[in-house]
Amino acid sequence: MAASGLSAEVDVGQVVLPGDVLLLPAAPNADGERLRLGPSSAPRGRLLCGPGLRRCAAGLLVTKCGLLRHRPPAGAGTGGGAYWVDSQQKRYVPVKGDPIIGIVTAKAGDIFKVDVGGSEQASLSYLAFEGATKRNRPNVQVGDLVYGQFIVANKDMEPEMVCIDSSGRANGMGIIGHEGLLFKVSLGLIRKLLAPNCEIIQELGQLYPFEIVLGMNGRIWDPREVISTPQDWIHQQSGLLHLFVALSPNLGTGAFL
């Protein structure tokens, strides 16, 4: 595979395997030199390497198995855009700006340590909550769930998350869940559920009204209580769980468990 090499354009939507080399479409040579990694907005005509791909001499080297995806560049430029591999992995890798659900594991001085499912725990400052000041500390206990987003996420540093947006508002973030249930699904399913106009959510909404919080790290929190509603309640709850878990392997790439 590596010897022959496939054209990246032709391969979009196809299964790619680690070690495959994707040849880039005939782009001006200078472009290759100015390759940029990371989700920052790419200038017109530039190429963006998403998760699962790495730049090599011949073109793009695939490092994960999954379906190759491509997004054309925002402008009218040709031969650029973003390529990435869509797979059903369960291990979360922090990405800046991702909304995630974390579990507070420790209170250390003025920061909280938060488990986000990544290889390292994230840190969360006690000032990073809406309305928090040095005097007015948020009431966070070990084991609580927090919904927030990453402001620092790179591979060499401890990720850092906040529960406020750039203007200091909570915007839905903060401590969630003294009740309810947290469960985990694959990252692909989460992406699917968060896609605009997701059909599963709509179908479920037709069955019964519900409310869930989805974290990009594969965690779903369902706030409903066991006791608050009648007997068949938990059937719904575990029904939701089972549904997601059952769907999980089939969604997303559709080919990977």
Add this chain to the structure above:
Amino acid sequence: MKETPLSNCEKRFLLRAIEERKRLDGRQSYDYRNVRVSFGTDYGCCVVELGKTRVLGQVSCELVAPKPNRATEGILFFNLELSPMASPAFELGRQSELLVKLNRLLERCLRNSKCIDTESLCVVAGEKVWQIRVDLHLLNHDGNIIDAASIAAIVALCHFRRPDISVQGEEITVYTPEERDPVPLSIHHMPICVSFAFFKQGTYLLVDPSEREERVMDGLLVIAMNKHHEICTIQSSGGIMLLKDQVLRCSKITGVKVAEITELIQKALENDRKVRKEGGKCGFAESIPNQKITAFKMERAPVDANDVEEQAEEIIMKADPPLDVFAKPILWTPGTAQIGEGVENSWGELEESERGEEEDDDNDPDTLEDPKMEMEDVSIVSKTKKDDTIVLSDSEEEEVVILKPEKVPKKTRTPTSSKQENSSKKVSNKKRKKKRVSY
């Protein structure tokens, strides 16, 4: 790596659910998870699955000098290992408290109950005996390791064959499997552990706790028993006070569970023996259900193409044209809203390609779950899953049509060219439409 902590809300939820006598996986309090036994190509190699907990058992033997105080007895050695593969919480090469406890319990269950005739392992008294070594590896951890490990150990021992030997004077000959058939160990009985988790100081009792349940339990009672209702080991941990009635009730439940599991093991062994005798294929590769990449290539089945067009129409009708970016907040349905910009996939929109798959996804869980295993009782979990998917399709306008495509392989709905068929379809289409009106 540290293990994922259990959040407060999960703890609370689990305990409340247990108070209402419900479990997350839909089991009843006294239900055991599905047990699945599969054998490797070699004798004495097996994988036991208890729900999602998996244990690999491997038995090996060696000729060694006996212990001086037991000159005529073979040596049994058990070793359970918890690798980081099973759970990130386990570290390699570290004797954790849990590991020591499990190993000790296994030894008590299998060696001290004298289920293996150690005297038959003696070759020359005081000089050479067989040492039987049972290695158990935890491959995946989803609670109740000890039960899975004890089943794996006894199954591997039952399946194991040691090389035949003959003693002539001072000379011991060990025959290869080609020269003489290997001989099985002599096993008196099969002790099997059954775990009980206690919650709220022993008020609530669950059989076969899952990993999450184990994390919130107050105490654990493990009873090892054989099918003759003889208790081989009993161990209570966690420091709870148990009443006599509770222990008696647990031992009764154990008796029932052990009988079921023993029967299952014997069936599995019998099956394997038959396959080997007939020279059929055996080994893990044969026993793994089709959960691989190619599993989505469904088996070819003759397809009734009569309602293909209807279905296509149905799908088109159901599918909304893809919308552009939403103004926020978005109200999906009453009660479900979306706020904030973070909810969009930062790597682009994937719906176009997946819209088509959606229809198939409804059916796939069933085929995936399809139990290929012969000796299992029907799984409750998969039943509930099935129910769910059906309920999901019930919400459609027309339940009849949605339930049908279960047999239709995906993406083979090619437009048929023959006019005859088309006309007949149109007729049925009309009927359908009429029906719709009447709804």
